[in-house]
Amino acid sequence: MRGDRLVSILLLLQAHRQITAKELAEKLEVSERTIYRDMEALSRSGIPVVAERGKNGGWSLLENYRTTLTGLKESEIRALFVPPSSQLLEDLGLARTSEEARNKLIASLPEMYQEHAKEAWNRIHVDTSTWRNRKEKINSFDVLKNAIWTQNKLKITYERADGEIIDRVVEPLGLVAKGSRWYFIASKDNGEIRNYRASRIVSAVPTAETFKRPKDFDLARYWASSTKAFIESLPRFEVWAEVSPSIVSRLKFTDRFVQIASIGDQRKEGWVPVKLLFDTEDEAKGYILGFANQIRVVKPKELQNKILNMARAVLAFYRDGE
Numbered sequence: 001m002r003g004d005r006l007v008s009i010l011l012l013l014q015a016h017r018q019i020t021a022k023e024l025a026e027k028l029e030v031s032e033r034t035i036y037r038d039m040e041a042l043s044r045s046g047i048p049v050v051a052e053r054g055k056n057g058g059w060s061l062l063e064n065y066r067t068t069l070t071g072l073k074e075s076e077i078r079a080l081f082v083p084p085s086s087q088l089l090e091d092l093g094l095a096r097t098s099e100e101a102r103n104k105l106i107a108s109l110p111e112m113y114q115e116h117a118k119e120a121w122n123r124i125h126v127d128t129s130t131w132r133n134r135k136e137k138i139n140s141f142d143v144l145k146n147a148i149w150t151q152n153k154l155k156i157t158y159e160r161a162d163g164e165i166i167d168r169v170v171e172p173l174g175l176v177a178k179g180s181r182w183y184f185i186a187s188k189d190n191g192e193i194r195n196y197r198a199s200r201i202v203s204a205v206p207t208a209e210t211f212k213r214p215k216d217f218d219l220a221r222y223w224a225s226s227t228k229a230f231i232e233s234l235p236r237f238e239v240w241a242e243v244s245p246s247i248v249s250r251l252k253f254t255d256r257f258v259q260i261a262s263i264g265d266q267r268k269e270g271w272v273p274v275k276l277l278f279d280t281e282d283e284a285k286g287y288i289l290g291f292a293n294q295i296r297v298v299k300p301k302e303l304q305n306k307i308l309n310m311a312r313a314v315l316a317f318y319r320d321g322e
Helices: 001-017 021-028 032-044 063-068 074-080 086-092 095-108 111-123 139-149 219-233 245-252 281-289 302-319
Strands: 049-050 058-061 153-160 165-178 179-185 191-196 201-210 237-243 260-261 273-280 295-299
Touching: 001 021, 001 032, 001 058, 001 095, 021 032, 021 058, 032 049, 063 245, 074 111, 074 139, 086 281, 139 153, 139 165, 139 201, 165 191, 165 219, 179 219, 237 245, 245 260, 245 273, 260 281, 273 281, 281 302, 295 302
Parallel strands: none
Antiparallel strands: 049 058, 153 165, 153 201, 165 179, 179 191, 237 273, 237 295, 260 273
């Protein structure tokens, strides 16, 4: 407890040019005599605390010590105080704690740097939500959060993407936020590490059995490797096409169903050659048909006929409805 109080005294001394023993005692809820003993302890440990007597006196730190306490550069301060996602902090139940920690960090800085820290927080804001934010409901999020700290095995009921329900006992290793979605990282009994979309965990119940966390497991490194492997395993359907110049700018700001692999120079007849990448052929057909006569497929040839058949089916459908 005393160690925590000494740190708090240092933070308060840095946040104020001068502060009285009475003010310190009130803030820390101890007696003034205790504050004087703490000051003696700080002085003996080599921290230059200075007492100025008189009506306007009080305790302070030598300015040189204040400057060298953190050793942070201005750019490092900005990096440290870039605000995290408020939504993710809310999910973790750490929003208020984060604000309190930020205030303590600001107080720990030399006075000349405190405004830089506050401005970094005020000039950059991180929002991980989407424009049409549909927050996923996570039934057992508190259980998942607790389990990664207590290292209790969990019995989870999980719904796969295909709708199959499975029951499994897992060893919790961490939580990862991807955009506004949470993923639960855990290992199975055979040591295989798997990713579970947290919103698909129907239930999670802690067991009495604990486990030893792998000493060489690095969550960030694992997630980077897992993400790379997932992306490389995704199916890819390539389409070579020609597009109207009027939609080129729209293609550059396209949605998640297509990637623009290349855009060529406009040809004499007015068309612009492009190479488009889709996950599946069905996505390609729907996307290209949506542009009507603004995109024409060059290859694969069979895709031309499939899109043509879709267009005929749409036309017949609306004619029959007249």
